[in-house]
Amino acid sequence: MSAPNPAETAPLHEGSLAGSDWLAGLDPGRSKCGLALANRRQHRVAAAAVLPPESALRLLERWQQLGLERVLLGNGTHSRSWQQQLQQLGLSAALVDERGTTLAARQRYWQLYPARSWRRLLPEGLRLPPRDIDDVVAQLLLERHWGEPLDPLPQDALQGNEPA
Numbered sequence: 763m764s765a766p767n768p769a770e771t772a773p774l775h776e777g778s779l780a781g782s783d784w785l786a787g788l789d790p791g792r793s794k795c796g797l798a799l800a801n802r803r804q805h806r807v808a809a810a811a812v813l814p815p816e817s818a819l820r821l822l823e824r825w826q827q828l829g830l831e832r833v834l835l836g837n838g839t840h841s842r843s844w845q846q847q848l849q850q851l852g853l854s855a856a857l858v859d860e861r862g863t864t865l866a867a868r869q870r871y872w873q874l875y876p877a878r879s880w881r882r883l884l885p886e887g888l889r890l891p892p893r894d895i896d897d898v899v900a901q902l903l904l905e906r907h908w909g910e911p912l913d914p915l916p917q918d919a920l921q922g923n924e925p926a
Contacts, residue, residue, distance in 0.1 A: 779829035786833045787900035790844040796896025807915045810897040834903045836860035867898040874914040
């Protein structure tokens with residue numbers, strides 16, 4: 763039996779995502795997608811995951827059932843097909859420029875989760891995160907949109923982001 767998905771078992775309830783304070787960020791990809799759900803008023807990421815596209819779509823559907831209305835979508839790989847899928851669900855999708863987000867997400871990762879152990883000894887430019895950081899890219903899309911940083915979800919609460 764697999765462990766429950768923290769992004770799906772978060773303490774969210776019917777209507778809890780209604781309102782303009784809630785947004786989801788989506789970094790679309792062919793084999794994996796980064797998702798982040800955040801509340802602007804709380805300055806906090808409520809859920810984050812790196813998932814296969816089908817699972818990401820199911821999670822967005824669940825969040826929509828809880829009241830989510832809008833998704834910020836990175837305008838890179840597969841954004842057009844995602845935009846169509848989100849519209850079919852009835853979610854508003856706004857395209858966001860994601861140029862430079864991969865390198866920016868690497869830097870943001872180390873700000874959110876400081877290096878430990880032997881990684882601290884490496885120069886910052888040589889450090890590679892020990893896991894996929896597509897969820898951090900999705901968080902960056904939200905932060906750029908709102909113009910302010912968000913508090914991260916605890917590392918151990920992320921879905922599909924097992925450290926190597």
